[in-house]
Amino acid sequence: MSEKKHTVSRRQFVVGTSGMLLAGALADGTPRAAETAAPSKLAIQGGEKAVKAAVAGKPRWGDPERAQLNEMLEQNSLFYWQGPQTKLLTERFQQFCPVKYVQTCSSGTAALHIAVGAAGVGVGDEVITSPVTDIGTVIGILYQQAVPVFADLGAGTCNLDVADVERRITPKTKAIIAVHLTGNPCDLDAFKALADRHKLVLIEDCAQAWGAKYRGRPIGSVGHIACFSLQNSKHITCGDGGVAASNDERFGKLLQRFGDKGGDRNKWGGHAVFATNYRMSEPQAAVAAAQLTRLEDIAAKRARLGNLLTEKIANIPGIVPHQVHPEDRAVYWFYFFRIRPEAFRCNRSEFTKALVAEGAGVSGGYIKVPLYGEPVFQQHAFFAGRWPVKEMGLTTMDFAQHKCPEAEAILASMIRVTITENMSEEYVLQTAEAIQKVARHYAA
Ligand SMILES: Cc1ncc(COP(=O)(O)O)c(C=O)c1O
DSSP states (O other), X not given: OOOOTTOSOOTTXXXXXXXXXXXXXXXXXXXXXXXXXXXXXXXXXXXXXXXXXXXXXXXXXXXXXXHHHHHHHTOSOOOSTTOHHHHHXXXXXXXXXXXXXXXXXXXXXXXXXXXHHHTTOOTTOXXXXXXXXXXXXXXXXXXXXXXXXXXXXXXXXXXXXXXXXXXXXXXXXXXXXXXXXXXXXXXXXXXXXXXXXXXXXXXXXXXXOTTOEETTEETTSSSSEEEEEOOTTSSSOSSSOEEEEESOHHHHHHHHHHHBTTOOTTSSOOOOSOOOBOOOOHHHHHHHHHHHTTHHHHHHXXXXXXXXXXXXXXXXXXXXXXXXXXXXXXXOSSEEEEEOGGGBSSOHHHHHHHHHHTTOOEEEOSSSSOGGGSHHHHTTOTBTTBOHHHHTTSOOOOTTTOXXXXXXXXXXXXXXXXXXXXXXXXXXXXXXXXXXXXXXXXBO
């Protein structure tokens, strides 16, 4: 998406504040540091940087992981089935997400493929999901020879818009994958009601949402199946890994088969379903089990820092902060805010450059284009340049014609702010000051 001066789309940039509040926004009118700071020369023009605090370089692993790995080295088998590390990881996972069935696996992408397999998604079925996510959300759909149908997003959340999802339901729709983008919970009650009304399977993509809470309930515990990623950039990690989980007898019992070549490990053999090998080994499980002991601190800290940033930038004209429902806990895999193009004399790229010069950890956008804009979608070239379901007339989907206007407007106007548990409140306050300073400078 190219950026020209003042060309960021102005369409529908109305933030749907009904039923939503800006997380942590102050209501008493108390002046904030960011509001009262005297205007000063931008760092990009040779002025002093607004962000002077450093981010601590704390390691993400240490003694708990070492102890768990040492325990693992005493074992005779490093295979997951009935392995003590996998058992520990499963138990710890169930402590924070109370579901009966848990299948550890090799990645978040694998967890999502396991989920659509267990949901019975097959040839020509449709699965509605977000176009602004990691491609791993839809890889499993395509491998099941099913069709991802991209719905549009809510303006302030970057999460699926329930009404647009409903509009895209057809007799072929089998499931919805609700992506909790950046760790901000989707409106799960609304999605669950919609899924139940249309007899669809609701899959939660929690890859970016470890430790998030929807109306006080742990993320992953509301939909029919939940999927998590343990890839290196996530809140907790074992390098690469994933978890598929369910409380529903219909799908939960199938997770193990779809993660492990279709066989039921409780009864030797019996390949009643066809699936690939997505197993996680014991060394990975050992690290992931240890990492889970850190999760609550990481999630709580990120939630606090992200909400603090919202509180400090909520009243800056032209800035639309990350919208979080006041009863939810967003865990900010990253934070984003949008700029209203008409409010500034610069475009998103210039705004971002000025912030970087101030020392803020920001970048423009997230993924470059919505998933349907990627070449492999535009050319329907999923299987050695071909897409059998389209060639067989099982779908009329044409990704080259697909449009999600709000998703495109979000990607064109969002500025991404890095949030990590190693940041201090002072650092976040200075980031807010940088945003205030740049916004004032470029105010239209
Ligand atoms: C929202 C989302 N879904 C799915 C995935 C896929 O996870 P993995 O990289 O572990 O395969 C990711 C990873 O970035 C993600 O962010």
